[in-house]
Amino acid sequence: MLYRALPKTGDRLSILGFGAMRLPQKKGRIDEPRATAQIRMAIDRGINYIDAAMPYHAGACEPFLGRALSDGYREKVRLATKLPHWDVVASRADMDALLRVQLQNLNTDRIDYYLLHQLGLPDWLRLERLGIVDFLNCAKADGLIGNAGFSFHASYDEFAALVDAYDWEFCQIQYNYLDEQHQAGTRGLRYAASRGLGVIVMEPLRGGNLAKMPPEIKAFFDEAEQRRSAAEWSLRWIWNHPEVTCVLSGMNDEAHIEENLKIADEAQPDSLTPTELEIISCVVTAYRKLMKVGCTGCRYCMPCPAGVAIPECFDAYNAQLWGNKIEGLFRYLFMVARPLRDCGDAYASRCTQCGECEKKCPQHIEIRAHLKDVAARFEGLKLRLLIRLMRLIMGFKRRKNLKRGRALLP
């Protein structure tokens, strides 16, 4: 296993982290014996970073890890989890209460890497008014958390503002060869590193899609001297960036864990050859041609005066490329509908057809026409039901956790 140090602290993290959001399941629940064996095997082989969050596995992830990391495994890893700061966190005391619940869930007295979950600039501004800076500073001073960071899925401008908003030790971004210009992107990765933040990468395979190899893509990889799986190409491309500290993989299959561990023994920064980088660049171009809308995510079209999240709409629409219909809907739910966020929705149907965006799009995309297709594809009954269900479940769970946390406060 290779390790890379966090710039501000020198803490050495394994370049492969274990993401606990897609643990193996049996009858709709975490398959505890199998998931425990997988995590312990990964730790025995050198992984020292485990990433959790309160909502993962409908709230079962943190308590599971509390059990899985017994027998001395807790001491061998840096444990990361995230503050679900959305709608029900209405005061500084609520933050304290949720942290207490998470410590109890994880059966630990300290969370090594604590993130504000899926933070956007409007969320930060609200949390700032509620006392988040004091909360983070006090939690650190009291030894309840080690390092403070945030996970992120919005635009580069928001990302840069957030990086500068607090003295973070690290951040977590979505990054892979198709997302160079999407969300924080390469610009964000470099900016965070230039400000001394460690960067944890999530979605290295875009939810597993980049591990698949459509024939049009395979043709390019077949030209390479080295035979590699599509997953290996994706992971090596990310680790080729020296600014990346650790890559999270949501692993639940023994063969995949084995493959990832093997790659993580070798993937040095700046180790891909110009020819290999050229192959990946051809793969990206080929993917763009396969996509329904050839949007690169550059965001030159933004902001839209009507509030449409144009690149996010197309990102969800393009998810159909991998033949997984539900994935596009979920991307639309989280990135465009945003039912739990402070910034409100950014639906394609908000488009007033003003045409301003099309004048700025370097790809000359017929944005207005495509947005009509996007709205027709996603903004139906299924989305409305999903939003209602999500609000109901998440609201209920968080209120329950807050009640439990308040009872734990001194």
Ligand code: SF4
């Ligand atoms: S055409 Fe629609 S999406 Fe484009 S800027 Fe105008 S309102 Fe926004």
Ligand code: SF4
């Ligand atoms: S300007 Fe064009 S390519 Fe860039 S994000 Fe907007 S729609 Fe996509």
